[in-house]
Amino acid sequence: MKLIDLAALDHEERSTADIINSVCDELGFDYASYATLNPMKGDVQGYANYPDEWKIHYGSHGFHHFDPTIYQSVLSIAPVDWGRFNHDEKFNAVFRDANDFGITPRGLTVPVRGPYGECGLLNVTRDCSDAEWEKMKKHVMGDLQMAAVHAHDTVMQSGVLAKALYLPSLSTREKEILQWVAEGKSQQDIGDILSISHRTVEVHMRSGREKLGALTTAQAIGRAIGFGLIAPG
Template sequence: MSAVMLSDSLQSVVQVQSREDFRYEIIRFAHSLGFDYVSAMTVVDQSAGRSEFISVDNMPERMIETVAQLEPSCRRDPVMQHCKRGALPIIWNQGTYVKHGAPELWEEQAAFGYHNGIALAMHFPEGRHFLMGVDRSSNLPTNSQELTRIVADLQLFAVHAQDAAMRLFVPPSHQLDRPNLTPREVEALQWTMEGKTAWEVGAILGISERTAVLHLQNAMRKLESVNKHQAVLKALRLGLIQ
């Protein structure tokens, strides 16, 4: 995907105002990345061990009934189990399911074109989670650089998509409160939004690179963000930076 196309996808998904718009944008992104299918799931943990799942995808209609029948077995799905436990992306294929003793699960989904894919998850405080995956029937690139680029594009898009999903689907009681950032933390985020590195932010503000990193880390913590890109997005949405 070109830088221009990726930038357009990032801006568009952040600005969505409805579930339909959100679905359109994630499908458009997946297709531009070379994948047939996409799924984005927002999870909100509730009391008594219950969780609310809001899933948006373009799963084939004929597959929905099959998935419902397989739901108990999905607890053995190695991709889902990976996403439940960690935040690193997983690149999967038939070998992944064979390795984890669940070849029949791969065969069931492969009948509908789900042969290979990439999935990742983000886990936040107060029991909020976001999972995203892209899938296709054709093999993934064997060139490591090309595959790394695809994973990086997916990770960056997922950061923007989860911000929109949390805004659209998470109840107000679970929404992020407006944090109290220091002027330096706001400045660090503002310049980060402009594409500046920590070293450049330090030079602009007349502080050391280490201090600039500290301001960014503090802002990320207050904004409950997993990286600086997500912190910038949340600061923009909350009106903390322009």
């Protein structure tokens, strides 16, 4: 499982960076970050405006393997105040260190769920008093919901994810077979065309579906066309 800093990949994600920065500037947070779990590989990708030293420390200590602000927050439909993790050993392990980098454990995570069940997380922190925090939450929660969905859609539509993960993973055979399916050929036909058994076709198709995170072949074809991996039939 890798931790991928989307900012280092491509210029397109700059808009995600813009959203993250404007959340801090306009809503009054110290730091903000966006993260999403890749459903197939379990990688965590994201963008954060935390100090670079903290990002490096976080990644090199493997906090993304167990940070409850990621793994617990995906289990909620409502924004999760990190106060809920007060007694969580894993949370305390991450934020004891965070404190050394001037990052407060006072924060919250807004979970976003997409139509395929994929989840994105917008995290914000602010070092302030209890009263100030409660007041702030009431005031900005609606804006945070919108910012979260905006950040999520930007990452999902930017193709950064696809470039980082989806594209390299399909084999030539898998692409070839999906292309023939898109042309309307049956599994048996494809086996005959490629001179392989229909069972082999099935194995490649299953693998292709899994790599695309698709439940059905029809869905896999849709996604493969969407990513430009195959041409419409």
